[in-house]
Amino acid sequence: MITTDFVPGSPCWLDLGAPDVGAAAAFYGAVLGWDYESMGGAEGQGEEEMEGGMFRKDGKIVAGLGKLTEEGARSAWMIYFSVADADATTAAVERAGGTVRVPPRDLDEWGRMAQYSDPLGGQFAVWQPGENTGVELVDKAGSLNWTELYTSDAAGARDFYGSVFGWQFSDMPMPGGTPGTYTLITPAGLPEERMQGGLMQLSKDDLALAGGRPYWHPVFAVEDCDAAVAAATANGGTVQMGPENAEGVGRLAVCLDRANADFVVLAPAEQA
Numbered sequence: 001m002i003t004t005d006f007v008p009g010s011p012c013w014l015d016l017g018a019p020d021v022g023a024a025a026a027f028y029g030a031v032l033g034w035d036y037e038s039m040g041g042a043e044g045q046g047e048e049e050m051e052g053g054m055f056r057k058d059g060k061i062v063a064g065l066g067k068l069t070e071e072g073a074r075s076a077w078m079i080y081f082s083v084a085d086a087d088a089t090t091a092a093v094e095r096a097g098g099t100v101r102v103p104p105r106d107l108d109e110w111g112r113m114a115q116y117s118d119p120l121g122g123q124f125a126v127w128q129p130g131e132n133t134g135v136e137l138v139d140k141a142g143s144l145n146w147t148e149l150y151t152s153d154a155a156g157a158r159d160f161y162g163s164v165f166g167w168q169f170s171d172m173p174m175p176g177g178t179p180g181t182y183t184l185i186t187p188a189g190l191p192e193e194r195m196q197g198g199l200m201q202l203s204k205d206d207l208a209l210a211g212g213r214p215y216w217h218p219v220f221a222v223e224d225c226d227a228a229v230a231a232a233t234a235n236g237g238t239v240q241m242g243p244e245n246a247e248g249v250g251r252l253a254v255c256l257d258r259a260n261a262d263f264v265v266l267a268p269a270e271q272a
Contacts, residue, residue: 012134
């Protein structure tokens with residue numbers, strides 16, 4: 001269960017780097033009922049060239065959106081985990097064999113951020129809160145309610161992220177009798193009902209979306225999984241898996257938006 005108290009190691013923010021900001025805003029508005037609030041771009045820019053802004057659901061911030069500018073980068077969601085000290089976390093990432101993509105830097109009075117890659121290239125970020133602690137709505141329809149890592153080395157991922165964040169891990173069989181193991185992630189020192197995400201091992205061939213490298217993606221709660229999938233496909237997205245029922249979890253589908261950024265929509269079991 002993700003909450004907005006944002007203890008160290010918990011997901012607290014996410015943003016999307018999109019080649020066409022206007023198209024991304026329209027897509028997620030249709031699929032998740034989000035409202036887009038532009039922070040504006042340079043004078044004379046069109047909607048599709050805006051620098052970015054915020055997504056809101058019922059008036060509350062649920063994610064950020066920005067123009068994809070990194071040469072050769074794929075459009076993807078970036079998940080940020082809350083930390084008390086971004087500089088100390090950077091040192092921990094380097095000790096554990098990770099790479100610093102964006103060194104710690106202040107974003108005015110809002111907070112301090114940094115971005116990294118794990119030893120196999122999976123990208124993630126951290127946020128040291130200032131005036132802004134993170135998103136304002138989670139675990140409700142139209143907001144983040146789970147995070148997930150696909151990796152070709154689950155044991156290595158446990159070692160790396162456990163070293164960096166102190167996460168606790170527990171294993172369970174894959175739902176529905178699917179072969180394999182799913183590893184659940186809980187912040188350090190918290191009970192299992194505060195589980196915030198999971199990781200699962202896949203072959204590099206199954207990680208083609210990121211060129212064989214691991215990748216994180218968000219899971220968004222929805223009231224109706226099939227309706228969300230229909231909205232995604234009607235607005236230029238595609239479906240990688242589902243919709244299907246996962247016993248004890250709910251009804252879910254793995255989707256790609258118009259620029260092939262991946263995400264999951266989940267109608268939790270109590271409402272699926």
